[in-house]
Amino acid sequence: MSAEERHGGAGIQSAERVLRILELVGAAPTGLTAAEIAQRLGLGQSTTYRLLATLQKQDYLARQAGEHRYILGRTVDQLGRALQYQLVATDPVRQVLRAMHDAVGAPAYLTVFRGDDIAVAHIEDSVAHPRIGQLHVGFSEASHATAFGKLMLASRDDAAVARFLERHSPTRLTASSITDAAALNDQLDEIRAQQVAVEIEEYLPKLACIAAPVRSAAGRTVGAVSVSVQAKDFAARSAQLERAVRRGAWQVSARLAG
Amino acid sequence: MSAEERHGGAGIQSAERVLRILELVGAAPTGLTAAEIAQRLGLGQSTTYRLLATLQKQDYLARQAGEHRYILGRTVDQLGRALQYQLVATDPVRQVLRAMHDAVGAPAYLTVFRGDDIAVAHIEDSVAHPRIGQLHVGFSEASHATAFGKLMLASRDDAAVARFLERHSPTRLTASSITDAAALNDQLDEIRAQQVAVEIEEYLPKLACIAAPVRSAAGRTVGAVSVSVQAKDFAARSAQLERAVRRGAWQVSARLAG
């Protein structure tokens, strides 16, 4: 039985199929026709149409009038928005970030830790102080090379960090990227002690970032507040930026608790 | 059997359940526990866990380490991004919008028609010329009261428009909103003739908007390019704005074809 594919095991057939259809359709810039989907999934047409009907009924898929291709529908959009919300990007929190941005004159970021992943929940920037180019709201990679990423790792215990590194081995993004597990662990210890993480040109050249942890009411580290500046300016401003992110993180934590 | 709920009919049970779980979890700001989901859907725990396992395996759901609540996972985020892409918000298209924004000094919008819905695909604005407050990237309501909405309706035939109005009856948003079907149809005819749609204070007070159609290579109207300005400025600038959106729409159409 090839039923149990990857690692897991279970998995309900028709459910899996429906989800895979969603991904397939999402991956196709102009959508897919029923026939294409049936073929790529190796399904009979009858089955395919029934699955598609289900998806369409709930507005996960839609189709242009006249067109025969299925495209992502509005429920997908709604879920996307819901995700943002779950990422804690509420108004009071946004205001904290904005205040930070104004105070230090640098783009401010809110990141949230979810499981082993990191999601950028909100970015507050301006024309004068634009965000880091490749950073968008949504999930983020390269936990070993970003200030908030290291902060997340530091909130886990050694075993969890080791497990994480097995799955996502630390790649060299710049000349300064840390790729050695031991060196990384040392840094994490220091981060645990200081409760602040710094990154200088480890993620992108010429760029530095500093992050402080956001905590839940229970005290768990649930995310981070951070700002980024030009690497050359960092040394002179580090004390000021550290105070700013610490205060920002504290304020966000308070908003969450309340 | 209450199996066939709404209008449709078919619907595959486990598929529907999985999708509903997604929505449920999305609707809960801090996620849900397995038990809560089981209860709200009236399912046995065994079944619930299996469905959840499926969702989790494909990364549609995730859970905080330690926490027992399920939250939306990264696949949802990916789908959201994919949606943006399907909405044609590619780089060359963005540049057209930016150029328009710079040229006329007003926020520029790209909207895409999908089935009966309208999605705002991209907004190009600036501090000096900010976007309309309640307009965000994603699906948009009130087709009868926005310039691009009327443009979409105008691209449909009378029967389709009638069907649309049955489902979404035109609400009065401002004093100038058109709520009469006959009056709306007259406007649509004029829009079909002119190939431009205008809206003055029908959607929001003090605001006016003008939109021109984006066409596919085959000639179908697939979306619109529009700009918004203060209602009081509109009369004096209408000729200029009309030229701008017509040109913008043309350029976007060309980018799509190429």
Added chain:
DNA sequence: CACGTCGTTCGCACTATGTGCGAAACGCCC
């Protein structure tokens, strides 16, 4: 106008697939 082609629906027969129930194995907190 009759003919292909493609997209979509329908009917049917079969059993794999999903289901509920109950009980057992954890993991936690008091």
Added chain:
DNA sequence: GGGCGTTTCGCACATAGTGCGAACGACGTG
């Protein structure tokens, strides 16, 4: 150690999902 909530497991049943083939319908073309 005794409860309590969460999660996994096993089993037996039949429903729910499946594939196949054929009919239907809408286009477009020769």
